[in-house]
Amino acid sequence: MSGLVAPLDVASAYADVMETVFTSAIAGKAWLATLAILLALVQICTGARIFGKLAGVLPFDGGTAASIHRWSGRLAVLATLPIVFHCVTILGFQTTDARVAIHSIVGSFVYGVLASKLLLVRVHSFPGWALPVAGGTLFATLAVMWVTSSWWYFTEVRFGF
């Protein structure tokens, strides 16, 4: 019985926390993932601004863009933490259909891509094209994750909190 109680407690506690805000844990994940992808869009825009692009669209200097970029990134990572906890430690790797399989496979790489991208930020000896490519790849993986989870949930299950 001991092997059963702890997971139930953890899963129930997680659901309790999520359901203080959302109607269900999965609805909470859908909205947190949406927040993350929106922040990732901010990341793309401010990242482009840091590299001197979009100056006409984003009327602030590179330092401001860098600050927004850092904080939106931190918030995006924070938003993904409850999702990762639920998907990885409770639901696990599944391949029940194509959507779930794609979500599981790509999801395994998200934090790997994130860690690699952060390395590129810290170590300046990489070629100049590496960081934008890594950032774009991170955004692409997040987009795949969002389409195979939140978009599916909002269009196939329900659109609401």
Place this chain on the structure above:
Amino acid sequence: MRPEAALTQRPPWALFAALFAVVSLAVYGLAQWQPFAVDAPAAAGVAGGDAAAGQAVYARACASCHGAGGEGGVGPALAGSGIGAEAVAVVVASGRGIMPAGLVSGDEAADVAAFVAQVSGGAAAPGEAAATRPGGTAGVIGVRLTGLSLALEEPAPAAWGVWLEGPAGRLRAGSIDAGEGAWRDADVDDGQTLLGRYDTVLVGSTADDPALSGAFAQERIDQLLALLIDDPQRAEEGSALDAAAAQIDVLSEHVRFLAAARDEGNLANVRFHGEHMVNITRGEPLQDVDGNGDVSNPGDGVGLIDGPGAHLRRVGLLIGPALTDRDREAAALAAAIARDGEVAGSAESVTGAAQAIAAIERADARLARVWARLRSAAVAAAVVELQP
């Protein structure tokens, strides 16, 4: 340049690749491990499932999401998936993704597991044991807790007896054949409630030296009796589940009255029945939401959501922590009905109340579905683990 910026003049691609690989593999490994996966005692009765009977259960409870032929829809395709009866039973009992736990239970769960396994092509061979470690589960089944169900994790090595033991003495409940992994009897003792009279299940060659046994804690017995048989905290006879069901029925009936008032364009009745939404769900102290000077309440005054004895709160307490998400979902829907009831009850026009009434109708329909699942889960909640 920041100090960390120049670890090396040559880009450390190996470190880059290693970091990517290690983090990705760590996440993948954790996902395979699933340390907090809920592994409910779900296989009860699977081996005894009747696939033919399960087809009707599937059509009623599963087809809307998984497709009439298991081709998939909102839920994944089951046809040809190779999923076995045991795995189906686990998912049915514990839920997965948006699929709630306990959609069907008891005999129906075993039957639908057998049917899905047949459709998927993953049906286990008769008598095949799904697990190798000894033990199993025993469940007291039926709305009146009159039956007993066993699921052993290894087939019985010989013909075994099944006994119940408790304040009423010892009762031979039945026997399980050699090589069988499951046994059930919906009416062990002439339709009498078993819990309260018996608290221990014994399985083996003899009751005095059983191979497996399990006992319900007295606190759990009291909870289950209050939940399903008779709740001592209520003045009236009857279970907490029945008391809650009666108030949900009253609420649903008055949602229909509210919709009828809207359709008739009768503002006074819209406000009147809007007030009922509030008072049925929240209970005492009752509110004069429509401001007509009278407090009107067709409910029992206990309420579904507010107050220490509120019906849904009481059911949630008794049913146990593993199922409180159903209770919370039901309570959230009842709370939404109360909020929209306030809007309808104080509306200045029927048109002004229309949106709130539509929301109440949707919430009421969802509440009916959630309640049905909660009720099924409650009836299947009396499970104890059998151990050597």
